[in-house]
Amino acid sequence: MKQKYTHLYSRIKLAILTCILLLVSCEDEPVPVTINSAIWGYATDKWNHGINVEVIAIGPYGKENTITEDVDGYFMISNLGNGTYELEYAKEEYGTCKQFGIQLFGSDTVWTGRVELYERFDSLNMPVLYEIIDQRQLTGFSNTSIAITTNLIWNWEMPPTRVFIGKNDQVNSKNYLFSLNGFGLKRNGFERQLIVVNDFYSLPVKSGQTFYLAAYVCNYSDPGYLNPYTGVKTYPTVNKESKSEVLTFIIP
Numbered sequence: 001m002k003q004k005y006t007h008l009y010s011r012i013k014l015a016i017l018t019c020i021l022l023l024v025s026c027e028d029e030p031v032p033v034t035i036n037s038a039i040w041g042y043a044t045d046k047w048n049h050g051i052n053v054e055v056i057a058i059g060p061y062g063k064e065n066t067i068t069e070d071v072d073g074y075f076m077i078s079n080l081g082n083g084t085y086e087l088e089y090a091k092e093e094y095g096t097c098k099q100f101g102i103q104l105f106g107s108d109t110v111w112t113g114r115v116e117l118y119e120r121f122d123s124l125n126m127p128v129l130y131e132i133i134d135q136r137q138l139t140g141f142s143n144t145s146i147a148i149t150t151n152l153i154w155n156w157e158m159p160p161t162r163v164f165i166g167k168n169d170q171v172n173s174k175n176y177l178f179s180l181n182g183f184g185l186k187r188n189g190f191e192r193q194l195i196v197v198n199d200f201y202s203l204p205v206k207s208g209q210t211f212y213l214a215a216y217v218c219n220y221s222d223p224g225y226l227n228p229y230t231g232v233k234t235y236p237t238v239n240k241e242s243k244s245e246v247l248t249f250i251i252p
Contacts, residue, residue, distance in 0.1 A: 030060055032081025034106030040076040041112035043068050043089050045119075046221050050074070051091060053117060059085040059104075082106045089115050093122075095219065095236025100228050118219040118237050124159035126217055126242045127152045129195070132249040146200045148182075148215075148247065152193030158184025159242075162218035162235060163197050169246050171212045173238045178203050179224075182215060209251045217242040 043053040050073030056065040060083040068075040087099040094117040102110055128151040135141040152158055161182035164173055180203075182195045195215070205211065219237035226233045 032061055032083065034082045035079055036107050037080045037082060037104035038076055038078040038109045039080065039085065039087065039102060039104070039112060040074070040109060041087075041115065042070070042073040042075065043115045043117060044073045045094075046116055048114075051094075051117065053089050053091045053094075056088040056090070057085050057102075058088065059083050080104055087112060087115075089117060091117055093120055094118060095120055095222060095238075097236050098225055098227070098234075116221075116223075118222045120237045120239065121160060121217050121219060122239050122241075124217045124239070124242070126159065126161070126215055126244045127157070127193070127195075129215060129244045129247055132213065132247050133194075134252050135196070135200075136252075141196065142198065144199045144201045145196050146249065147185075147194045147196050148213075150193045150195055152184070155184055155193065158193055158195060159217045160220045161195060161215050162222075162238065163213055163215045165200075165203070165211055165213050167211065169212050169248070171214050171246060172243065173214075173216055173235065173240065174232060179233065179235070181220060205251050207251050211249050211251065213247045213249060215244040216240070 039057055043051060045051050050071050053068045054065060055068060055075045056063055057077045057080060061081045064077050064080060066075050066077050082104050085102040087102060088096060090096045097115055097117055099112055102112060104110060130149040133147045133149065135145050135147050136143060138147055141147060163180055163182050164171055164176035165178040166176045180197050180199060182197050185194050185196050217239040218235055222235050222237040224233045224235040
């Protein structure tokens with residue numbers, strides 16, 4: 001009698017474990033309600049020329065990818081399940097770009113528009129940056145910019161640059177408050193090159209505040225994209241290996 005109840009208990013226990021495993025399996029591998037949706041769009045360079053780009057659709061059921069083969073850069077990813085997707089656009093020697101929040105409800109084809117990819121400049125290096133100068137001390141500079149002295153002599157030596165500005169010395173391309181393009185100019189009468197950060201004084205800054213600045217090689221044309229999950233704007237062509245020393249600047 002005791003053995004009979006023991007076998008019954010074992011069977012009940014096995015049935016419960018099987019149900020739990022099935023439930024976990026269903027949660028890990030969701031099943032789409034529909035699988036007849038599609039996403040299409042096109043990718044170009046900054047000149048609006050179609051380029052061969054790998055496009056990856058990342059959704060609740062895994063990943064699907066294709067290559068833009070049309071001369072105009074068009075693509076289509078079909079047989080997608082319902083849900084929310086993000087797209088990743090990648091090409092060798094170009095910055096990887098993303099789109100977020102693409103919703104498929106079933107039996108629909110979603111147009112994502114045009115995405116621009118920009119060339120990277122990984123072979124270029126940041127020059128040495130020495131100090132930030134209040135541009136109002138300099139003749140002929142915009143009153144909305146600051147200037148930074150470097151170790152360069154000639155204008156054409158300055159690589160394309162983007163600067164990231166924050167309130168602590170840990171500022172970098174992912175941890176920052178503001179980001180602005182930097183432009184190299186030759187200062188008349190001096191040998192040292194200046195990198196000018198345009199529109200600096202258009203930022204919400206106050207006299208006496210301390211700011212920290214780090215610069216990276218980055219394509220001038222790169223507008224970046226906003227990641228809605230992190231709230232941070234990412235610049236795909238930033239060369240993370242090219243970071244300058246962090247400079248400190250007190251607003252005059």
